[in-house]
Amino acid sequence: METKTISRRERQKIAQRMEMLAAALELFSEKGYHNVSMHEIAAKAEFAIGTLYKFFSNKEDLYKALILEQSDRFHVALSKALESPGDEIEKLRQYVQAKGEVFRENAATIRLYFAETRGASLNIMAGVDQDIRNRREGFLKRIAAIFESGIRAGRFHQIAEPYILAVALDSLCSAFLFLWLENPENHSYPEDPDAILNILFKGLVQT
Amino acid sequence: METKTISRRERQKIAQRMEMLAAALELFSEKGYHNVSMHEIAAKAEFAIGTLYKFFSNKEDLYKALILEQSDRFHVALSKALESPGDEIEKLRQYVQAKGEVFRENAATIRLYFAETRGASLNIMAGVDQDIRNRREGFLKRIAAIFESGIRAGRFHQIAEPYILAVALDSLCSAFLFLWLENPENHSYPEDPDAILNILFKGLVQT
Amino acid sequence: METKTISRRERQKIAQRMEMLAAALELFSEKGYHNVSMHEIAAKAEFAIGTLYKFFSNKEDLYKALILEQSDRFHVALSKALESPGDEIEKLRQYVQAKGEVFRENAATIRLYFAETRGASLNIMAGVDQDIRNRREGFLKRIAAIFESGIRAGRFHQIAEPYILAVALDSLCSAFLFLWLENPENHSYPEDPDAILNILFKGLVQT
Amino acid sequence: METKTISRRERQKIAQRMEMLAAALELFSEKGYHNVSMHEIAAKAEFAIGTLYKFFSNKEDLYKALILEQSDRFHVALSKALESPGDEIEKLRQYVQAKGEVFRENAATIRLYFAETRGASLNIMAGVDQDIRNRREGFLKRIAAIFESGIRAGRFHQIAEPYILAVALDSLCSAFLFLWLENPENHSYPEDPDAILNILFKGLVQT
DNA sequence: TATGAATGAGCTTTCATTCAT
DNA sequence: AATGAATGAAAGCTCATTCAT
Known part of the structure; x- marks a missing residue:
């Protein structure tokens, strides 16, 4: 049961990570790396900026x-x-x-x-x-x-x-x-x- | 003599322009457009930032x-x-x-x-x-x-x-x-x- | 409790905005619009410059x-x-x-x-x-x-x-x-x- | 003859000064003090910027x-x-x-x-x-x-x-x-x- | 003497990043 | 754990002023 709880959390984490990467990919490929801000990515992925930084250190x-x-x-x-x-x-x-x-x-x-x-x-x-x-x-x-x-x-x-x-x-x-x-x-x-x-x-x- | 003075000035201008472009090329190709500041280029070319902007408007x-x-x-x-x-x-x-x-x-x-x-x-x-x-x-x-x-x-x-x-x-x-x-x-x-x-x-x- | 938290935040926001406007007013009326920098206003209001720009877009x-x-x-x-x-x-x-x-x-x-x-x-x-x-x-x-x-x-x-x-x-x-x-x-x-x-x-x- | 030369020069100086002031007035009243540059004034008055500074120290x-x-x-x-x-x-x-x-x-x-x-x-x-x-x-x-x-x-x-x-x-x-x-x-x-x-x-x- | 090329301090603004809640 | 308000370094650019010619 412990492992199941953990694995559910982990599955959620992976899903969140994927959403962030998807948002980033869409924005980056549309506007270029330097013309996309971390706030933009966070907003598109519907996470707070702080959460984004929890997943990617910069x-x-x-x-x-x-x-x-x-x-x-x-x-x-x-x-x-x-x-x-x-x-x-x-x-x-x-x-x-x-x-x-x-x-x-x-x-x-x-x-x-x-x-x-x-x-x-x-x-x-x-x-x-x-x-x-x-x-x-x-x-x-x-x-x-x-x-x-x-x-x-x-x-x-x-x-x-x-x-x-x-x-x-x-x-x-x-x-x-x-x-x-x-x-x-x-x-x-x-x-x-x-x-x-x-x-x-x-x-x-x-x- | 008039023409010579002018041509000397013009030659100097062209030389300056070339130095600026050379400095910019070196920096851009080394670090990428977005990672080079105009100040950096000016410094590398040994001109004041304002002089750089006299030659290139942005x-x-x-x-x-x-x-x-x-x-x-x-x-x-x-x-x-x-x-x-x-x-x-x-x-x-x-x-x-x-x-x-x-x-x-x-x-x-x-x-x-x-x-x-x-x-x-x-x-x-x-x-x-x-x-x-x-x-x-x-x-x-x-x-x-x-x-x-x-x-x-x-x-x-x-x-x-x-x-x-x-x-x-x-x-x-x-x-x-x-x-x-x-x-x-x-x-x-x-x-x-x-x-x-x-x-x-x-x-x-x-x- | 939710509403109270929100209203506290909103009250704080309004208070901050007022402090900024007060600082700006004092400086502007003392030195004139063009002789006051945004940094000066931010400093006088005791906020970071970025915070000032969060409240007023320019x-x-x-x-x-x-x-x-x-x-x-x-x-x-x-x-x-x-x-x-x-x-x-x-x-x-x-x-x-x-x-x-x-x-x-x-x-x-x-x-x-x-x-x-x-x-x-x-x-x-x-x-x-x-x-x-x-x-x-x-x-x-x-x-x-x-x-x-x-x-x-x-x-x-x-x-x-x-x-x-x-x-x-x-x-x-x-x-x-x-x-x-x-x-x-x-x-x-x-x-x-x-x-x-x-x-x-x-x-x-x-x- | 000395005096005449001087007075001619002085007359010229006064005329130049007036042209500068006239150019400045036109620009200032049109665009406001802070939105007019010394270069603009010099250009409008058809003098070099240095000459403008000979007449007005700033x-x-x-x-x-x-x-x-x-x-x-x-x-x-x-x-x-x-x-x-x-x-x-x-x-x-x-x-x-x-x-x-x-x-x-x-x-x-x-x-x-x-x-x-x-x-x-x-x-x-x-x-x-x-x-x-x-x-x-x-x-x-x-x-x-x-x-x-x-x-x-x-x-x-x-x-x-x-x-x-x-x-x-x-x-x-x-x-x-x-x-x-x-x-x-x-x-x-x-x-x-x-x-x-x-x-x-x-x-x-x-x- | 008149010139205008050169200067650089200082401006507005952005945005990656932090951290108290 | 998740949030987002707050931060401030650093960017691009302007322009009053100087000084060698």
């Missing part, structure tokens, strides 16, 4: 938690894609598809992350940013391994080092996703992952 | 001037590359090379631009940002035209629409340049433009 | 509140006087007396209002000023109506239009009150309203 | 000079009126008329003076203000003397002390002049001085 902490929480969801989705059964091509297709879905479902977070973090790795956000970079590095290495395996299996020409190919694939995804972010109607990618893969897969220059 | 104005000034230099360099003589492949090579050089020479500005602008088009920087986006759009269309011409000339397979190819090429450049930005020793790109072109040019998948 | 707002609050008190007192029972002469006597009392009790505010507002209707204070002017206009019309009624009743000679008489009476009051404001000992008016009325009432020129 | 000094200069002109005009030939009634009529003219011709100055000075006698303008007050006091005494003489001559009833009558007359003039200042079309006074004198002269209450 604004930066709240921001980091937000980014990390979202990053976790991405991590899970992308990891699952890379572990999908099938040959190298299938794995990459799954990855490209998963990235598209994750992106589409979390446009707000991504907008926020790119608005506030890119290049700002040297300042406030250093901590989060490093974490995110490390994760990206991890994915790049796993994708590189897939390319390497594909090359060894004779499935891919070795047109570049595997890590380079991984960066190329990932950045092509991001580029087209940003295109879609700016103008959701005009672009095919997130719906059709092969559109991207083809660019990398088909030889462009006549032979 | 903080946003200073930021815009900084970005636009750099953007002009990029524009000139990249335009020249796209107008170079030679076939489509040569033009693209020149572009990739020019982008690499410009990037390497202006790492700080680029860091700043990506730190503050991406997605922040909703806030303060809307004006500059639109300008920069328009320029990028212009380049993408010119690159797309080169791809189209190359396809018509039978030099390229039509593996995707020209505009898509343009986005792909440009974002591959950016991706590898950011890689280099983070870790200048380990990457070949800015020195060897063909490393990038090959990814797009050579067929990856076995045929 | 300096102008504080000033307007100050003037309007006082203006209300004048309005009430003078209106009551004009509605007093008795004939026209009695009503006017009541008005002159009430104006004297109100003036004497609020010398600081009046000093402030005349220091900052007169003719400055072109600047910041346009809003309040118009309000005050409208109120004055209202009183002048009510006084004019009394004169008119007195003339119709044969109690007054029609030596000028009623509105002109109203202006004359009101400005005589003000003139003597300013005299008293500058040198409180030497003048009889606020204590003896008939001193003023007589000037208007008794024929000056021999007939 | 902003307050410029303001005082402006008010005093205008005050001199009033002084001369009003003094002349009080010294006009004729009996007491004629002298007063001349005064009322002169005040009206002076007022009409110098509306800008008067607006300025009343906007910035009234009641602010305790702050910046203390010096000027005292000077102006002293002059007003002087006029009031001279007018009082006229009333006294008129009373002794049996021309006036002694309905109040002469000084009080002087204040009454002067403030009636001012009141109606302000009425005209706010709404130049609707009022007769500055054109018809008897309109005011009558209020004081004719008995109002039936006898």
